[in-house]
Amino acid sequence: MALLDDVIDATGGMSRWNSLSRFTLHLSVGGTLFSSAGHPREFKDVIAEGSTRTQSVRFTGITGGEQSGSFQPDAITIESVDGEVLQTWSNPNLAFSDTDSHVLADELHLIFFCGVAIWNYLTTPFLLARPDVAVEELSPLQEGSETWRRLRAQFPPNLVTFAGEQIFYFDDKALQRRSDHDLFGMKVAHYSWAHEIFGGIVVPTLRRSQLRQPDGTVNAKPILIDVEIFDASFD
Template identity: 25%
Template sequence: MRGKLHPLLDEALEAHGGHDHWRNFKGIASTILTGGRLWELKGTPLTPVPRTRVTPFGEPDWTMTWTPEHVEITAGDGSIIAERDNGREAFDRSFNGRWDPLNLAYFNGYAMWTYHATPFVFGEPGYEAREIAPIENEGQTLRGVAVLFPESVHSHTREQRFYFGSDGLLRRQDYTVDVWADTPAAHFTSDYVDVDGLKYPTRRSVFTIKSDGTLARDFNAVTIDLSDYALF
């Protein structure tokens, strides 16, 4: 049984469809079209993917499967093309450092899990929240909460900041990317759709944040278009 939630997270979970309703499903799938400058910088072009099981990946019949402890790329016949344990330790963490396919698989795996699971997963045990100052975005005041993820959960970094609109929906998520030179980023979500009673965004856009706190609008690191959501 979960403990008492921060009031803003409690409101946000209800606005997104509710933690209890989310728990009725075992998983979610979506079609994802990803762009942005990060993939060119890291030398790793990305193909459309469903959830954290990515196919195609590199070749038409290859599939990537990610878990926090293990990532692997397999061929259509089931043979293993490449695999790696403890993928978080294998990165060149410099800003311009290149990523190999297993680096990409690990990054894409944990990132897409985070994006599909939040904010619902905050109703699970082990997440800690504290209120932070609101921010302004396109004429709206967004209320904020900083969430500390459990140590066992793999994501961009342990503490991330989440900002919600007056409707309770997530509009912005700020974090530093540990595996990418601790680069600070602002992640915007929009164009929500209803999926079996749960609310999910169909547009995501990520910008790096400059040292003065402003967005690097000339560096749109990642864009994500989502469609064909399915809960199962």
């Protein structure tokens, strides 16, 4: 597909991505989803280390530097700074229930949420080239003074994502600028910008998630999820 090919080339190229196996991020994650659940600072100034090939992320420095947390599709763990396992949660795939208004109330849910978010954020758009992801190009959409091209992606059930169907938007440089999907019964738009190159891979260092109205317009507030990546490396 021409658009997806352009996007992957603009982000660093599939050859470079396939040569990588690990990523390390220094980042902060916040927003009203976190503060309203009583976790305004648990993911401030943390290190995220993960695999580019399988869904796996380990967060170091959560809860003020006192704990670490690991995300994998079949297990979530929380550990002390000396490696003692404090909590575990097996097979957490049913965590994201639209009927649960306190879905991020405990730290296991919070680690699951952040693991899904960060892994999917970082591996897109290369994730869209997987053979089990169905992608089609949609008509362009006007965003302010810019025209953004769009892809609709259908993800397989064995891939842990926030929604099985998502729409991705790309600017005239073929860089990802927005994605839309449902989340906890809400319609959300995730904006991304401030792209930087780390190890040959282009990464948007700022991301912000806001409520999306049925007509496609986006509310300025509240900021549901706010992600800032300070540094990144790949190997």
